[in-house]
Amino acid sequence: MADDTMDKGLNRNSAMPSRRAMLMGTGAALFASAGVPIPFLDKLPPGMRLVADAQEASGAMPEGKSGLTILGDRPINMETPPHLLDDEVTPGKYFFVRNNGLPPDVTNVTDESWKLTVDGEVERPLEMSIADLKREFEPVTLRLVVECGGNGRAFYRPGASGNQWTFGAVGCADWTGVRVKDVFEKAGLKKTAIYTGHYGADTHLSGDPSKEAISRGVPIAKAMDPNSIIAWAMNGEDIPYLNGYPLRLMMPGYPGSCSQKWLTRIWVRDQVHDGQKMLGHSYRVPKYPVAPGTEVPDEDMKIIENMPIKSLITSPQTGSRSKLGESIQVRGHAWCGEGADVARVDVSMDFGETWTQADLAPAPNRFSWQRFTANVTPPQQGYYEIWARATDTNGVEQPATTPGWNPHGYINNMQHRIAVFVI
Numbered sequence: 001m002a003d004d005t006m007d008k009g010l011n012r013n014s015a016m017p018s019r020r021a022m023l024m025g026t027g028a029a030l031f032a033s034a035g036v037p038i039p040f041l042d043k044l045p046p047g048m049r050l051v052a053d054a055q056e057a058s059g060a061m062p063e064g065k066s067g068l069t070i071l072g073d074r075p076i077n078m079e080t081p082p083h084l085l086d087d088e089v090t091p092g093k094y095f096f097v098r099n100n101g102l103p104p105d106v107t108n109v110t111d112e113s114w115k116l117t118v119d120g121e122v123e124r125p126l127e128m129s130i131a132d133l134k135r136e137f138e139p140v141t142l143r144l145v146v147e148c149g150g151n152g153r154a155f156y157r158p159g160a161s162g163n164q165w166t167f168g169a170v171g172c173a174d175w176t177g178v179r180v181k182d183v184f185e186k187a188g189l190k191k192t193a194i195y196t197g198h199y200g201a202d203t204h205l206s207g208d209p210s211k212e213a214i215s216r217g218v219p220i221a222k223a224m225d226p227n228s229i230i231a232w233a234m235n236g237e238d239i240p241y242l243n244g245y246p247l248r249l250m251m252p253g254y255p256g257s258c259s260q261k262w263l264t265r266i267w268v269r270d271q272v273h274d275g276q277k278m279l280g281h282s283y284r285v286p287k288y289p290v291a292p293g294t295e296v297p298d299e300d301m302k303i304i305e306n307m308p309i310k311s312l313i314t315s316p317q318t319g320s321r322s323k324l325g326e327s328i329q330v331r332g333h334a335w336c337g338e339g340a341d342v343a344r345v346d347v348s349m350d351f352g353e354t355w356t357q358a359d360l361a362p363a364p365n366r367f368s369w370q371r372f373t374a375n376v377t378p379p380q381q382g383y384y385e386i387w388a389r390a391t392d393t394n395g396v397e398q399p400a401t402t403p404g405w406n407p408h409g410y411i412n413n414m415q416h417r418i419a420v421f422v423i
């Protein structure tokens, strides 16, 4: 089991662990030595350890952001602690940031000055301002999840380089814009159109203007999905600067990398796009299962299209306390990429031995996350973990630990676990 943070620096405290606690690992030993019982300890699957306390937010927050955990500052990357994702619609200040390059200068940008080009395999190449988009097409507002393909990377062993996202490279907001489909219909797709290539105004870290920070694309069928939009607003306001102001793509259900921020161009291609971070091992996983640590040749890697079934516990906050006899309301969200919907969510307080089905609220539209709620009443004082497990309409459920290892640590949809103390 990968998440061993509970153990960090704690060994010295576990002076007199019980034999059973010793067998279970030092996290359990700590609680045992502090006199905290762990009622379901005998149910903890072999090899699994107790959940760590949430990371504390640190460092100075950029303007407009609050409470996020900074993973890096050049490029700037920040994830959201799960308990700050409790809202049904993630406020801009809590929306995670994943940047590959340096954000553009957007001072003095207006609806007239920002231009979007649509070219390549189209009958009529277009150059439109945001004002043109607003005028010419029907605006739509959809509640859509953005999740980084690398969310959960921190838990793979051996680990992968890159941002060590834990659970919070995800958010769900109301995005307003126009359908890519409507714009493509105006441009007139040629029969040769098979893929998109996306470009944004941010610059490569090296400062080299001939290089893109990132330029990903999707199959034409995905771009033509009515839920794929070109958005200028998030939660009824301008998109926050670090999330792509003034214009971004939303390709929900696919890895977040397909949702280009600071959008300036959609190149319609007659082949699979080969832009920055499309090739090699970027946003790709092996075509077949591999043993952890395997070196996989480039030609055996495939592009990630579907994001898997997943859920997150947003309340209570991990590490919180509750009184014996009181029921604990467990709350969170579940979501799923292409090819399936969320079917159910179950929660457990006995390390996965028994499960209680949660109530699942309907989704306002496809690719939104859905609220789940369940009540659990721990039988005695002590340390508990609450686990959540979502299942999709194909019967696929979240694994208890990391799913199939892959070289860059993508699409980890393991169950989210929180710690609760009953006093």
Ligand SMILES: Nc1nc2c(c(=O)[nH]1)N[C@H]1C(S)=C(S)[C@@H](COP(=O)(O)O)O[C@H]1N2
Residues within 6 Å of the ligand: 095, 096, 097, 098, 099, 100, 101, 146, 147, 148, 149, 199, 200, 201, 202, 213, 214, 242, 243, 244, 255, 256, 257, 258, 259, 260, 261, 262, 263
């Ligand atoms: N122009 C541009 N768009 C981008 C990126 C970027 O670095 N530059 N990062 C992508 C990645 S990898 C992800 S996961 C999402 C993150 O969206 P957010 O920063 O709004 O949360 O944006 C995508 N769009």
Ligand SMILES: [Mo]
Residues within 6 Å of the ligand: 098, 147, 148, 149, 150, 255, 256, 257
């Ligand atoms: Mo990402």
